[in-house]
Amino acid sequence: MILSAVLLMASCSKELKVDNAPGFDVSTASNTYKVGQEIKFNITGGTAHIISFYSGETLKDYAFREGRTLSIRDAGATLEFQNSVQVGTQAGQLSFLYSTDFNGDYSSLASVKAATWTDITSRFAPLATSATFVPTTISPKDISDLIVPGKPIYFAFKYVTKPQATNGLARQWFIQTFAVKSKLKLNGTTTLTIADQVNAGFRIVDENKENAPARASVTSTRVTLYGNEYLTADMPRFNPNDPMYDPNDPRYNPRDPAYNPTAKIPVYVPFNAASPYNDPTSEHWAVSKAINIESVNLGPDLSTALKGISSPNLDAHFYTYTAPGTYKAVFVASNNTIDDVKAIVKEITITITP
Known part of the structure; x- marks a missing residue:
């Protein structure tokens, strides 16, 4: 029986070869x-x-x-994006910049700002004033003059929050349909996209990530820029009697209809009126990856x-x-x-x- 089992296993493990x-x-x-x-x-x-x-x-x-890689050197490029803004009242929070000498160190805002960044917001003005996305009719914009031969280019959305008690609440900005395109067209007709919202590789670099974190995020379809929360003593989190601190609250009980499986009992931290992080001046950037304007990879035919x-x-x-x-x-x-x-x-x- 053992011998039969060994032979059966050997036959089952034999590779199925193609003869011709x-x-x-x-x-x-x-x-x-x-x-x-x-x-x-x-x-x-x-x-x-x-x-x-x-x-x-x-x-x-x-x-x-x-695979097919096409040279687009000296062809020039355009850039476009849509933006909208909502909530809050604070003015002048968003600007758009580029750099050709950033070294790719996203570890801190100081590292990012060590590079030479040039403000090009005016090229895409006027920016949005409401939740309605500014239409693409104002895009694309020619950025051929920004290209330095042999160097990649980086783009960044810079967001600044001033003290909200005196400057109004921070606004929430959305950036979508970001695209850098070559002015060279494949076969004279097909647009060549160098980078888009998905592969532009934006990363959030936050000045006060530990003490006053920005409410910013990046997804495959959108960059959201939003300032840190304005902390005041009357917020629910600073009320020790708020139900969220009660272990017997229904949201924590698996047998209760109000149960929330993702809810966790937070640790109560009292409001610190003297903290400089309740309403600080802070900024965060959404910085792209290095974008190569000299060639475009079209993938395999x-x-x-x-x-x-x-x-x-x-x-x-x-x-x-x-x-x-x-x-x-x-x-x-x-x-x-x-x-x-x-x-x-x-x-x-x-x-x-x-």
């Missing part, structure tokens, strides 16, 4: 066609498990299947899937080119198991005339 690549080939009636003329690619060996097709057009080129393992056999593929040129149409066919793959590549040069 598929006997696969592709042909066309001609190598020259006109724009808009349908081409029939005749397929032999369409029983292959998987078949994919690269037309040879930009972003569909087999030669760039591992992608194929079109023609057949999967469970798909019917394929004897032809039809395709139409919409622009003149010479294209290398490539078909990749493979036989596959969970452990192995054997593939064959077939290429046909197609000339498309006007």
Whole structure:
């Protein structure tokens, strides 16, 4: 029985190998066609498990299947974003800056401010005055003159909170649809985005993170800038009799309908009238990652899937080119198991005339 079990385990662990690549080939009636003329690619060996097709057009080129990086040096760039503001009354809190000598040290506000930052808020004026996002009709703005060859560029939203007792409550700003785009267009038509809201890599750098933390945050769709909370003696947190300090409050009882599984009993700290952090002057910045304005990574060119393992056999593929040129149409066919793959590549040069 032991011997049988060992043999069974050995057979179960054996890799499933593919014996041979598929006997696969592709042909066309001609190598020259006109724009808009349908081409029939005749397929032999369409029983292959998987078949994919690269037309040879930009972003569909087999030669760039591992990735495509395009030089945009000296092409210039534009920048755009939307912004809105709500709550509070404090004025002049937000500004927009750039740097080409920041060293990427986000560990403290002092480290960030050690770089040379230039205020370019006026280029994007007027900023929002309400919760309605300022429309993109005022964007994009040309930033070609800000680029220093061979150096990345950083952008930052600077937010300053003055004492709120005398300057009004802090306002809450939202930044979204941030985008840096090359003025060079792919094939003369497609916009090349260098950095957007998702990959601009904004980080919050807070001056008083420990004692008067800003209520700022960064998500994949928005940067929120909001000052520290204005602390006064009449706030609920400074009332020792507030229910949140009572261990028997229903929110802490799993058997009560009012139970909140994320609620934690806070530690009571009395109000300190002499604390300089009740209503300080403070600032925090949302600083981007280094943005390279000399090249853009477009990622790998992608194929079109023609057949999967469970798909019917394929004897032809039809395709139409919409622009003149010479294209290398490539078909990749493979036989596959969970452990192995054997593939064959077939290429046909197609000339498309006007």
